């Protein structure tokens with residue numbers, strides 16, 4: 118096992134990573150919302166028997182949304198921790214991080230529509 122995966126006490130570093138994801142899941146409504154959508158999309162993927170390429174695209178965009186949500190939350194918390202008073206730079210940083218979530222969400226919706234809409238239309 119690489120040194121990078123171990124903390125000072127020799128525990129596996131993934132423990133902290135999962136603790137971070139759990140903390141964001143508990144505290145952030147947006148993250149729980151995106152996880153719920155992810156579960157629905159995965160179920161729809163099984164239902165419509167997606168191709169390998171479609172699965173790969175869906176998994177990439179789901180990862181993108183969850184990744185930007187996690188980073189956005191980390192940036193928000195860091196700003197609150199470092200500079201809790203109102204400041205234009207703090208606003209810029211938080212708004213930019215929120216913008217990243219918006220961009221990834223729009224991309225994922227577009228990919229979802231491109232993949233699922235033709236399948237839905239073929240049913241009716």
Ligand SMILES: Nc1ncnc2c1ncn2[C@@H]1O[C@H](COP(=O)(O)OP(=O)(O)OP(=O)(O)O)[C@@H](O)[C@H]1O
Pocket residue numbers: 145147193200201202203204205207208209211212215
């Ligand atoms: N210290 C600050 N200085 C200036 N503007 C801020 C500051 N903190 C927050 N804001 C503004 O308020 C907005 C909302 O910030 P907040 O920290 O409440 O995040 P949020 O988007 O409500 O996230 P969440 O609801 O996930 O906690 C920011 O996007 C920013 O425009």
